[in-house]
Amino acid sequence: MKAHDVALGRAVERAQAGEEAAFAEAYRIVHPGLLGYLRGMVGQDAEDVASDAWLEIARDLGRFRGDGAGFRGWTATIARHRALDHLRRVRSRPRHDLFDQDVLELPAQRDTAGEAMETLSTGRVLGLVAGLPREQAEAVLLRVVVGLDGPTAARVLGKRPGAVRSAAHRGLKRLANQLRGGDR
Amino acid sequence: MRRGRARDDDHESDAAAEALRAALRPNQSVSENEAQHAVAAFRAARDAGLHAGSGAPRTRRRDDWRPATGRRIGLWPKAALIALVSGMTLGSVAIATGKLPNPLPDLPERRPEPGVSTPVSTSPEDVTAFPSSEEDNASASPSQSAPSTAPVRETSVPGPTESEQVPPGAAKSHEALCRAYEQRTGHAGGASDATALRRLVEAAGGKEAVPGYCEKLTGGSKAPDKTVPEARAGGQDHRRNPSEGKEAPADRR
Numbered sequence: 067m068k069a070h071d072v073a074l075g076r077a078v079e080r081a082q083a084g085e086e087a088a089f090a091e092a093y094r095i096v097h098p099g100l101l102g103y104l105r106g107m108v109g110q111d112a113e114d115v116a117s118d119a120w121l122e123i124a125r126d127l128g129r130f131r132g133d134g135a136g137f138r139g140w141t142a143t144i145a146r147h148r149a150l151d152h153l154r155r156v157r158s159r160p161r162h163d164l165f166d167q168d169v170l171e172l173p174a175q176r177d178t179a180g181e182a183m184e185t186l187s188t189g190r191v192l193g194l195v196a197g198l199p200r201e202q203a204e205a206v207l208l209r210v211v212v213g214l215d216g217p218t219a220a221r222v223l224g225k226r227p228g229a230v231r232s233a234a235h236r237g238l239k240r241l242a243n244q245l246r247g248g249d250r
Numbered sequence: 251m252r253r254g255r256a257r258d259d260d261h262e263s264d265a266a267a268e269a270l271r272a273a274l275r276p277n278q279s280v281s282e283n284e285a286q287h288a289v290a291a292f293r294a295a296r297d298a299g300l301h302a303g304s305g306a307p308r309t310r311r312r313d314d315w316r317p318a319t320g321r322r323i324g325l326w327p328k329a330a331l332i333a334l335v336s337g338m339t340l341g342s343v344a345i346a347t348g349k350l351p352n353p354l355p356d357l358p359e360r361r362p363e364p365g366v367s368t369p370v371s372t373s374p375e376d377v378t379a380f381p382s383s384e385e386d387n388a389s390a391s392p393s394q395s396a397p398s399t400a401p402v403r404e405t406s407v408p409g410p411t412e413s414e415q416v417p418p419g420a421a422k423s424h425e426a427l428c429r430a431y432e433q434r435t436g437h438a439g440g441a442s443d444a445t446a447l448r449r450l451v452e453a454a455g456g457k458e459a460v461p462g463y464c465e466k467l468t469g470g471s472k473a474p475d476k477t478v479p480e481a482r483a484g485g486q487d488h489r490r491n492p493s494e495g496k497e498a499p500a501d502r503r
Contacts, residue, residue: 086289139315187273191269195270221315246262
């Protein structure tokens with residue numbers, strides 16, 4: 067991750083100087099995490115929301131100040147705002163309704179956590195994430211899927227680092243319990 | 251390598267994190283179409299001069315993700331300077347207003363000085379002068395805060411009527427304290443303000459000195475308003491005071 071961040075920081079710098087290939091490189095480094103985060107947030111609409119977010123990132127690149135890790139935080143903040151806008155638009159159709167069925171169909175009991183993990187589909191994971199309280203789900207997604215460190219995730223969420231750390235901890239614990247088929 | 255970021259020693263939480271990443275992050279390489287879309291937007295913005303030059307938009311606070319340490323180092327001296335300046339300001343105001351510990355041994359020595367310089371009344375003059383030297387210590391006016399006797403003389407000599415008719419603020423407050431003290435000694439169960447009482451004891455120079463101090467103070471401040479005998483009596487009869495509009499609010503304490 068650290069090496070990645072250094073490479074990302076250099077790419078962003080060159081992109082800000084106008085180098086197109088450098089922007090494409092930054093995109094390739096950052097996009098998978100952003101898309102994973104957006105999948106957790108808005109499900110199947112993630113690609114569209116990510117596309118909107120990248121338009122904004124490309125437009126505002128000149129405003130950004132910071133290194134590679136900062137660029138992850140900045141882009142995650144933009145993606146999050148786009149996702150929240152999207153959720154407001156589709157509020158009439160809450161996202162967890164899409165996945166409740168998957169949650170119910172989870173395998174009841176597994177011998178080991180690892181065995182259960184291997185068989186998990188994206189839909190089931192989304193269902194589990196959707197079942198978490200919002201702040202836990204977001205903290206887990208930003209820390210685990212986007213790969214932000216604690217303080218950066220806290221800034222993205224506008225919360226104290228301690229609160230985000232414990233939310234991520236509790237969210238992961240709950241996910242692990244559910245994956246194990248335990249009683250939460 | 252992201253495993254450590256889960257900050258969770260629980261193996262299962264690590265496994266859950268791994269499952270999340272595997273399920274949510276796209277397996278296949280980034281869609282070339284989407285990437286081209288983003289790069290095209292980048293090109294358009296760059297060519298429109300949005301990324302650099304005079305047309306570039308300003309960096310807002312939410313766009314500044316430079317490491318916090320760099321910014322904080324810049325903030326610390328500023329914060330320290332603000333704290334120092336405000337501390338000195340408040341401290342000097344506190345000294346000027348006499349809120350900080352007061353060298354009480356000064357009071358008896360300086361009391362006769364203005365008394366001699368006050369030419370108006372005969373018997374209560376010491377008492378009248380005493381509050382004005384009190385004001386010297388306790389008022390916020392910087393011109394009167396010098397410990398020399400010269401300013402005191404200046405305030406009492408040119409306008410004796412003024413300095414006598416308008417009792418100094420500090421003397422007023424001590425007077426009110428005195429009345430509260432007398433009331434308290436009168437009615438044992440009365441509500442008392444411990445801090446105020448302590449201030450009064452400090453001003454008088456000791457607990458035993460409080461009655462004498464109060465007698466002088468209340469007698470002296472009334473002297474200009476009333477005739478001398480009445481003022482003398484006022485030292486004992488504090489009930490007369492609420493009828494004096496000017497002192498009524500202080501008396502209510």
